[in-house]
Every structure is written in structure tokens, then in C-alpha cells.
Amino acid sequence: MLSVDEARARILAGLHPTPAEVVPLAEAWGRVASVPVIARLHQPPADVSAMDGYSLRAEDGALGARLRVVGAAPAGHPWRGTVGPGEAVRLFTGSFLPAGADTVLLQEDATEADGILTVNEATHPGRHIRRAGQDFSAGDVLIRAGKRLSVRDIGLAASGNHPWLAVHRRPRVAILATGDEIALPGEPIPPGGIVSSNAHALAAFVRAWGGEPIVLPIAMDTLEAIAAGADAARGADILVTTGGASVGAHDLVREGLGARGLALDFWKIAMRPGKPLMFGRVGDLPLLGLPGNPVSAVVCAVLFLGPMLERLSGLPGAPPPRTRAVLAAALPANDHRADHLRARLRAESDGTLYATAFERQDSAMMAVLASADGLILRAPHAPAAAAGEAVEVIRLDTLGV
Amino acid sequence: MLSVDEARARILAGLHPTPAEVVPLAEAWGRVASVPVIARLHQPPADVSAMDGYSLRAEDGALGARLRVVGAAPAGHPWRGTVGPGEAVRLFTGSFLPAGADTVLLQEDATEADGILTVNEATHPGRHIRRAGQDFSAGDVLIRAGKRLSVRDIGLAASGNHPWLAVHRRPRVAILATGDEIALPGEPIPPGGIVSSNAHALAAFVRAWGGEPIVLPIAMDTLEAIAAGADAARGADILVTTGGASVGAHDLVREGLGARGLALDFWKIAMRPGKPLMFGRVGDLPLLGLPGNPVSAVVCAVLFLGPMLERLSGLPGAPPPRTRAVLAAALPANDHRADHLRARLRAESDGTLYATAFERQDSAMMAVLASADGLILRAPHAPAAAAGEAVEVIRLDTLGV
Numbered sequence: 001m002l003s004v005d006e007a008r009a010r011i012l013a014g015l016h017p018t019p020a021e022v023v024p025l026a027e028a029w030g031r032v033a034s035v036p037v038i039a040r041l042h043q044p045p046a047d048v049s050a051m052d053g054y055s056l057r058a059e060d061g062a063l064g065a066r067l068r069v070v071g072a073a074p075a076g077h078p079w080r081g082t083v084g085p086g087e088a089v090r091l092f093t094g095s096f097l098p099a100g101a102d103t104v105l106l107q108e109d110a111t112e113a114d115g116i117l118t119v120n121e122a123t124h125p126g127r128h129i130r131r132a133g134q135d136f137s138a139g140d141v142l143i144r145a146g147k148r149l150s151v152r153d154i155g156l157a158a159s160g161n162h163p164w165l166a167v168h169r170r171p172r173v174a175i176l177a178t179g180d181e182i183a184l185p186g187e188p189i190p191p192g193g194i195v196s197s198n199a200h201a202l203a204a205f206v207r208a209w210g211g212e213p214i215v216l217p218i219a220m221d222t223l224e225a226i227a228a229g230a231d232a233a234r235g236a237d238i239l240v241t242t243g244g245a246s247v248g249a250h251d252l253v254r255e256g257l258g259a260r261g262l263a264l265d266f267w268k269i270a271m272r273p274g275k276p277l278m279f280g281r282v283g284d285l286p287l288l289g290l291p292g293n294p295v296s297a298v299v300c301a302v303l304f305l306g307p308m309l310e311r312l313s314g315l316p317g318a319p320p321p322r323t324r325a326v327l328a329a330a331l332p333a334n335d336h337r338a339d340h341l342r343a344r345l346r347a348e349s350d351g352t353l354y355a356t357a358f359e360r361q362d363s364a365m366m367a368v369l370a371s372a373d374g375l376i377l378r379a380p381h382a383p384a385a386a387a388g389e390a391v392e393v394i395r396l397d398t399l400g401v
Numbered sequence: 402m403l404s405v406d407e408a409r410a411r412i413l414a415g416l417h418p419t420p421a422e423v424v425p426l427a428e429a430w431g432r433v434a435s436v437p438v439i440a441r442l443h444q445p446p447a448d449v450s451a452m453d454g455y456s457l458r459a460e461d462g463a464l465g466a467r468l469r470v471v472g473a474a475p476a477g478h479p480w481r482g483t484v485g486p487g488e489a490v491r492l493f494t495g496s497f498l499p500a501g502a503d504t505v506l507l508q509e510d511a512t513e514a515d516g517i518l519t520v521n522e523a524t525h526p527g528r529h530i531r532r533a534g535q536d537f538s539a540g541d542v543l544i545r546a547g548k549r550l551s552v553r554d555i556g557l558a559a560s561g562n563h564p565w566l567a568v569h570r571r572p573r574v575a576i577l578a579t580g581d582e583i584a585l586p587g588e589p590i591p592p593g594g595i596v597s598s599n600a601h602a603l604a605a606f607v608r609a610w611g612g613e614p615i616v617l618p619i620a621m622d623t624l625e626a627i628a629a630g631a632d633a634a635r636g637a638d639i640l641v642t643t644g645g646a647s648v649g650a651h652d653l654v655r656e657g658l659g660a661r662g663l664a665l666d667f668w669k670i671a672m673r674p675g676k677p678l679m680f681g682r683v684g685d686l687p688l689l690g691l692p693g694n695p696v697s698a699v700v701c702a703v704l705f706l707g708p709m710l711e712r713l714s715g716l717p718g719a720p721p722p723r724t725r726a727v728l729a730a731a732l733p734a735n736d737h738r739a740d741h742l743r744a745r746l747r748a749e750s751d752g753t754l755y756a757t758a759f760e761r762q763d764s765a766m767m768a769v770l771a772s773a774d775g776l777i778l779r780a781p782h783a784p785a786a787a788a789g790e791a792v793e794v795i796r797l798d799t800l801g802v
Binding site for chain 2: 044077095157158180181184194203221
């Protein structure tokens with residue numbers, strides 16, 4: 001059996017970022033830049049006033065000096081003349097500095113009456129001026145390729161005069177739930193059947209990671225139905241299957257996809273929940289075969305599908321972020337499989353995070369999983385751990401999972 | 402001047418969750434449940450096998466016993482008969498337990514040949530059975546009202562047989578950028594003008610918080626244009642204005658909206674960046690007037706607009722989450738305004754987060770803001786702080802901001 005890290009590395013090795021598409025700036029939040037975003041102009045575009053006040057020649061701004069106010073430059077209305085000796089021009093934050101002037105006198109350091117300005121605080125050259133290009137210059141890299149665009153990046157790209165941005169296409173993930181026993185919510189439930197929850201939980205996961213889910217109709221447990229599912233997934237970037245509960249289901253998926261040229265890479269990983277994970281390719285299409293039980297499906301999505309989506313989106317595809325926590329209750333020794341214990345997390349006022357594993361770790365217990373704040377990571381063969389020992393956790397609460 | 406906390410409390414006090422709408426389960430991720438989601442069935446629906454194996458009467462399962470295999474119950478095909486003395490029925494994980502049987506013998510603890518099963522490990526009543534309703538029962542609250550729906554909640558709602566979910570309508574936020582000097586990216590830039598970045602950064606923020614942005618055309622610096630902006634915002638849940646750079650801009654917004662009945666609550670907050678924040682109502686429409694400079698606009702969005710969007714979405718509207726960090730470099734004493742220093746954060750391998758404030762805190766520096774990982778919080782009148790002291794930070798990197 002493979003380790004979780006080996007499995008993830010092998011899965012990611014064969015994945016490449018999706019090609020680029022152009023989207024309006026207004027729809028680019030959360031997308032990943034496919035090329036660097038380069039500033040198309042200087043910011044500020046010229047020397048501008050950093051404050052409300054008056055521009056003048058610094059040599060004219062001795063304490064008590066009196067100057068003629070010869071104009072005003074509100075935002076968007078620059079003053080076109082040249083400030084001469086004994087002259088001042090009214091400015092506001094962001095106003096372009098007029099020619100001739102080399103300093104800004106704050107309005108609170110001056111008195112204006114009948115067009116005459118009295119200097120109440122001596123000026124110095126260059127005060128309260130933001131220089132052209134001080135924020136950035138034309139040609140500067142504002143955003144590097146491969147960065148997920150944040151709110152601030154959208155603002156920065158706008159300032160750099162980009163109405164459109166080139167981003168990686170959203171990864172398309174075809175999701176195929178299989179099983180004679182499952183029904184979509186609200187539809188007639190077959191005898192001995194249950195309502196299918198995996199397909200839509202996985203679709204939500206794909207959305208949460210910035211992908212585009214394609215939920216295929218449920219495939220019955222026949223080779224033909226499963227092969228037809230692979231056909232329906234054409235054009236997707238990943239096919240995710242989620243098996244029925246029966247022992248034969250994975251073999252069935254394997255055999256059904258085999259009719260469409262499945263090349264299997266591996267399908268057992270030393271982990272819990274989720275051991276019978278399958279990875280391979282159907283033609284060019286990467287296949288991730290998830291266990292049918294809902295807890296394993298979600299945990300495997302966090303460990304494998306998330307990094308796959310990130311890699312396809314143009315990001316490195318790192319393992320899910322880990323946080324330090326302190327055990328609030330002891331844990332027994334672990335066996336040879338990496339465990340992911342559903343746990344409650346509680347932050348103390350000093351910032352320490354305490355983790356308590358749930359008593360029941362049954363991988364069919366969706367309600368327990370849904371109430372967990374995170375997963376305590378237990379390495380293979382980890383010895384028993386006492387309350388107070390440090391552990392690593394994957395937070396689910398802050399991931400939107 | 403008001404404190405940040407007082408201002409936020411006064412803003413939130415007048416906001417109420419949006420009304421409910423019904424959305425398909427497949428589109429409900431990230432939305433906030435407006436009523437509890439109640440299980441419509443038991444999960445599992447009946448007593449089911451937790452493993453692959455054979456169901457039988459425990460009293461028949463002594464070591465070495467030989468039983469007749471009288472049927473099989475693959476997933477979705479329950480066995481309709483009653484298991485009698487000396488009989489066994491093949492089961493798989495999730496198969497309904499047939500009548501008469503009261504235990505499951507693991508397949509690895511049995512040998513089957515020619516329809517005869519040999520017991521290699523004695524059985525006990527009730528082993529490897531998941532009871533009906535063990536995960537949840539019909540009538541259980543699966544998801545409480547006011548919870549933002551996670552991936553796991555979508556799975557849970559599906560298992561509970563909900564094809565539709567009632568959620569709060571996305572808050573609609575009308576965004577009005579004002580100023581003679583600004584142009585949308587890619588459009589002709591007026592003389593002395595700059596490219597508008599606030600409107601689309603704020604729109605991205607609204608999306609990141611689950612709202613629906615409505616970016617209004619830029620309003621020129623006239624009372625009529627600003628009043629027309631208020632008219633165009635009708636039907637929105639919040640109107641956000643972002644002023645030009647000139648000193649008069651806020652007065653202009655106030656006067657322009659005054660013509661549409663603006664009732665001003667407050668408009669100065671003891672904070673930096675972002676002092677000239679305005680809050681009030683235009684008729685029924687809450688108004689948040691943000692400073693024109695891009696850094697203040699984003700910081701004020703994090704501090705005020707985010708909680709407003711959460712409150713409208715049916716969540717409590719908590720302040721942005723704070724994290725402990727350690728100063729990597731000393732900070733001077735603070736003045737009377739709460740400061741939000743743009744900073745780099747670096748996590749050490751022991752999990753400690755180190756924070757270094759940028760040298761330049763100019764609130765017009767969008768590139769500096771975009772490269773910040775978080776904001777160091779400095780209380781009013783905070784004394785100088787040495788490297789190694791603990792501070793609180795608002796992480797921007799993990800918020801999508």
C-alpha cells in the first residue's frame with residue numbers, strides 16, 4: 001500500500017494547468033492568473049498632492065509670507081499654468097502638482113482671505129508630494145502568474161488599467177456516482193436503497209476549490225452503465241467516481257472503465273478512512289475513484305481532489321494546510337494506516353487550539369463528520385498520545401468543507 | 402470620534418437578514434440556511450451490514466459450524482426471505498440485514514464452497530451491524546438555521562433527502578464610485594485622472610462574502626449625479642459609496658444623498674487608515690460611505706462591510722477573525738486612532754506567526770497593501786512595542802481579501 005504523500009505526489013505528477021481564458025476583471029476574483037499582470041501606467045500618473053492644501057515654490061513659503069492664490073486644481077481638473085514667484089494654487093489630495101511648484105503647504109498651516117494666502121508654517125521642498133510611479137510604474141509586475149486573485153489583486157489590476165485578465169480555465173470535474181441502491185434527493189428510493197449524498201457533496205467541494213462540477217446521472221451497477229459514464233465525461237479535466245457500498249463495486253468500476261482503456265496506477269493507500277482509493281487514466285482523462293462511504297469520500301477529496309484542482313488551476317497543489325493543536329484527550333496507538341480522526345477544535349483565549357477526537361469514527365457517520373471542526377492526523381504506527389501532547393490537524397471549518 | 406467597535410455595533414444594530422429563497426441543493430454551497438434542515442428519513446434506513454460477509458443467527462455461528470448459503474443481498478437488492486436455523490445470506494457493506502439474522506460474520510472469517518459456509522471465527526449477536534437511524538433519525542435537525550452551508554452540510558442535506566434548501570437571499574450591494582477624475586479600466590482617462598480601482602475591488606469583496614455586487618456607473622462630482630446614484634441603488638440592501646480624492650467629496654456625497662433624504666448616523670471613526678467613514682440611511686437603504694483611497698476602502702470593507710454582509714446573510718456579523726502573532730520588529734507608540742498596519746506574516750516551523758509592519762504605511766499605496774499578508778492591530782494610545790511582543794493580526798491572505 002502507498003502512503004498518502006506518495007499517492008498525492010504520483011497523482012499530481014501527471015497533471016498540468018488548464019489553458020488560459022480571458023475573463024472580465026469583474027469576474028476574475030478567485031481565479032488564477034495565467035500570465036503576469038503588468039502595470040500599463042504609472043501610479044500615481046504624475047507628482048500629486050498627498051494632502052489638501054496649496055502648491056507653491058518652497059523658497060516663497062517662509063513663515064508669515066503672503067502669496068497670491070492664482071488658481072485651484074480639484075481632482076480631475078489640473079491647473080494648466082505655471083506657479084510663479086509669490087503665487088500659490090489650491091490643491092486637494094490626489095491633485096496633480098502644477099508646473100513651477102515644488103512643495104505643498106497643508107491647509108491647516110495656512111490662512112486664505114480675499115485671494116491672499118498667509119503661510120503659518122514654513123515650507124520645505126518636496127513636502128506632501130507623492131511622486132509619479134511611487135505606488136508602481138508602467139511595466140512593473142503587479143501580480144505574478146500562478147497567483148489566485150484576491151480582492152486586493154482585483155483592485156491592483158484595475159489601477160494598472162486592465163479591463164480583462166487572462167486566467168486558467170476552471171477545472172471541469174465530471175462526477176459519477178455508481179450503485180443500484182442510490183437515488184438523487186427527492187427521487188423514488190429503490191428497495192434497500194439510500195439517498196445519494198456523495199455526488200453533490202463532491203460537486204460542492206469542486207465549487208469551493210474554484211472548479212466546475214459536472215454531475216453525471218447515477219450509473220447502475222453494470223459494466224455498460226459505467227463505461228457510458230466515462231463517455232459522458234469526455235471534455236472534463238478529471239473523472240471522479242464514487243462507488244456503491246458493495247465489495248464488488250470498485251472492481252465493477254475498474255472493469256467498466258477498462259472497456260474504455262483504463263490504465264490503473266494504484267488503488268490502495270495506507271490511510272483511514274478511505275483505503276480503497278483508485279487512481280488512473282481513462283485515455284487522457286485522469287480518474288480518481290473514491291470510496292462510496294460519504295466520510296471517506298470527503299476526507300479523500302480534502303487530501304487528493306483539492307490538490308488536483310489546485311494543480312489544474314495553475315497553483316502548486318500543496319497538501320491541505322496543517323495547524324498545530326493540543327490533545328484535550330488521550331489517543332491510543334495507531335496501526336499501519338495514516339488516520340484522520342474527526343475531531344472538535346476549541347481555541348482558548350491564549351490562542352491555543354485544543355483537539356478532541358470523537359468517540360465514534362465510523363466512516364458511514366455523515367452527521368459526525370459534519371459536526372467535526374477538523375481532522376487529527378495520526379501517522380502510521382504513531383504511539384499512544386496523552387492529553388496535552390501536540391498534534392497536527394487539518395481544519396475543515398475554515399476551508400469551507 | 403467613535404471607536405471601531407462602537408461604529409460596527411451601531412452599523413449592525415439596524416441590519417436584518419435578507420428574506421429566504423429556495424435554491425437547488427446543487428447551488429446551495431456557501432449560502433446560509435434560513436430554517437433548520439430536518440432529516441426526512443432514517444440513516445441508515447434499516448439495520449445494515451457494516452462489512453462484507455454473511456448474515457446469520459448468532460446461535461448458529463459456533464467455530465467450525467457449517468451453514469447453507471440461501472441467498473445474497475447486494476446493495477440495492479435486499480433479500481426478501483427470513484434467515485432460518487442453519488442458514489446464511491451473503492451481504493455487503495450497506496446491505497439490509499435480512500429478517501431472522503442477528504449478526505454478521507466477516508467474509509475473512511468464513512470459507513464458502515459449493516453453497517456451504519464454514520465458520521472460522523465464532524460469532525456474537527449484533528456484530529458488524531449499523532442500526533437504523535444510527536447516523537440520524539427522521540426529524541433530527543441536521544443543520545441549524547443561520548449556518549453557512551459547507552461541503553459536508555450539502556452531503557448531509559442530500560442524505561436527509563432535500564433536493565431544495567431555503568437560504569437567505571444573497572445581499573445586494575450597490576457600489577457607487579464618485580469623482581470627476583476617475584475612469585473605468587480600459588476607458589479614456591480624463592485629464593489629471595486615474596483609473597478607478599475601488600468599485601471593482603469592493604465588488605470582488607462582496608462576492609467573496611457571498612453577496613451580489615451591483616457596480617453603478619461612476620458618478621461625476623455633481624449633486625445631481627450622486628442623487629441619481631442613490632435612485633439607481635433602489636432594491637439593493639446596502640449602498641456603498643467611495644469618494645473621490647478631493648476634500649469636498651464627502652460633503653458632496655452627503656449633500657447629494659441629502660436630496661434623497663439621507664439620515665446621517667456618524668461619519669468619523671478613530672481609526673487609520675480610513676477616518677472619514679460615513680454611515681447612515683437613504684430612506685430605508687443603509688449607506689456606507691468609504692474613503693476614496695484604495696487602502697482605506699479595503700481595510701474599511703474588512704472591518705465594516707464584511708460584518709454587514711454577514712448580518713444580512715443571516716450570520717451574526719462578527720468582527721473579522723484575529724490571530725496571535727509575534728512582532729519581528731519593534732513598533733512606535735500609537736496615537737489616539739486605532740491603527741491597522743499592513744504587515745508581512747511568516748509562520749515558523751513551530752507554528753509561531755511572526756509579523757513585520759511595512760516601512761511605508763501610505764494609504765494610497767495599493768501595491769503595498771496587495772503584498773501584505775495581514776494587518777497588525779494597534780489600539781489607541783498603545784505604547785511602543787518591542788520585537789518579540791505579542792500582537793493581534795487580521796489575516797488577509799486566508800480571507801480571500
